[in-house]
Amino acid sequence: MAGIPTETTGLEVLRYGRGACTVLRLAGELDLSTAHQVRNAFPAELAGRRGRRHLVLDLRRLRFVDSSGLGVLFELYRWVTAQGGRVAVVRPTPPVARALRLAGYGKLTTAAESVDEAVRSLEGDG
Amino acid sequence: MAHGASAVANTVHLEFPSLPENVGFARAAVALFASRLDFTLDELEEIKVAVSEAVSNVVVHAYPEGPGPVRVEATVTPQGELVVRVADQGRGIEDVARACEASFTTRPGEHLGLGLTFINEYADRLEVNSAPGQGTVVTFTKRPQMAAVHRE
Numbered sequence: 001m002a003g004i005p006t007e008t009t010g011l012e013v014l015r016y017g018r019g020a021c022t023v024l025r026l027a028g029e030l031d032l033s034t035a036h037q038v039r040n041a042f043p044a045e046l047a048g049r050r051g052r053r054h055l056v057l058d059l060r061r062l063r064f065v066d067s068s069g070l071g072v073l074f075e076l077y078r079w080v081t082a083q084g085g086r087v088a089v090v091r092p093t094p095p096v097a098r099a100l101r102l103a104g105y106g107k108l109t110t111a112a113e114s115v116d117e118a119v120r121s122l123e124g125d126g
Numbered sequence: 127m128a129h130g131a132s133a134v135a136n137t138v139h140l141e142f143p144s145l146p147e148n149v150g151f152a153r154a155a156v157a158l159f160a161s162r163l164d165f166t167l168d169e170l171e172e173i174k175v176a177v178s179e180a181v182s183n184v185v186v187h188a189y190p191e192g193p194g195p196v197r198v199e200a201t202v203t204p205q206g207e208l209v210v211r212v213a214d215q216g217r218g219i220e221d222v223a224r225a226c227e228a229s230f231t232t233r234p235g236e237h238l239g240l241g242l243t244f245i246n247e248y249a250d251r252l253e254v255n256s257a258p259g260q261g262t263v264v265t266f267t268k269r270p271q272m273a274a275v276h277r278e
Binding site for chain 1 (some may be wrong): 146147149150168171174175178179182185186237238239240241243244247
């Protein structure tokens with residue numbers, strides 16, 4: 001249910017590499033108090049390093065995002081595209097999808113049903 | 127709602143310092159309070175975003191010198207609406223109309239300036255009262271849409 005405190009306050013961030021992509025898997029809630037975890041997991045210097053030009057955001061388990069959380073996703077987008085990469089978003093939950101749409105993030109990024117599909121789609125772009 | 131006809135407005139309030147880690151607590155608490163109304167899960171999510179935006183604004187903007195008090199008040203009106211009021215005693219907003227514009231931010235590059243836009247989108251009514259040095263009060267109202275349909 002909405003509002004069980006133990007479920008609502010944290011964010012787990014996992015980063016791994018797949019071919020030409022860095023994958024960031026976010027689980028939990030992305031807001032003002034957790035945005036720094038995403039920045040720490042994917043600092044600006046990392047964009048484009050080790051041949052990993054693209055970024056896949058796996059948002060299947062991200063339950064919540066607000067404008068502070070979106071702010072960090074826009075930062076990642078700027079860093080990656082500045083290095084000639086692209087960003088794909090994997091299956092955001094409905095509330096997250098709506099926030100991404102409102103902020104215009106969907107127009108900038110590629111939507112994918114799975115991490116595999118996202119990687120294929122980004123690598124296919126050359 | 128069984129208690130919808132009650133003339134007494136049920137109110138809870140929270141007061142806490144404007145620290146980032148309290149943002150999640152505030153939205154969860156208000157959503158829990160709101161869940162006694164006929165809100166859908168989607169609407170409860172919208173309430174969480176709106177509370178998050180209002181409280182985050184206080185954390186980021188209200189007290190440049192360090193954390194200050196935030197007061198969050200949630201009320202269920204006799205009409206079955208949820209009214210949420212987020213108040214601070216911080217530096218206030220110089221140009222409220224401008225602050226409400228989409229993408230306006232005093233801290234570009236760092237913040238999107240979409241906080242009030244999101245509240246506007248997710249709540250039925252939004253009111254911002256502020257003056258420099260006088261603090262800010264953000265009040266939004268949300269009505270369960272299902273209940274509105276039933277009443278008609």
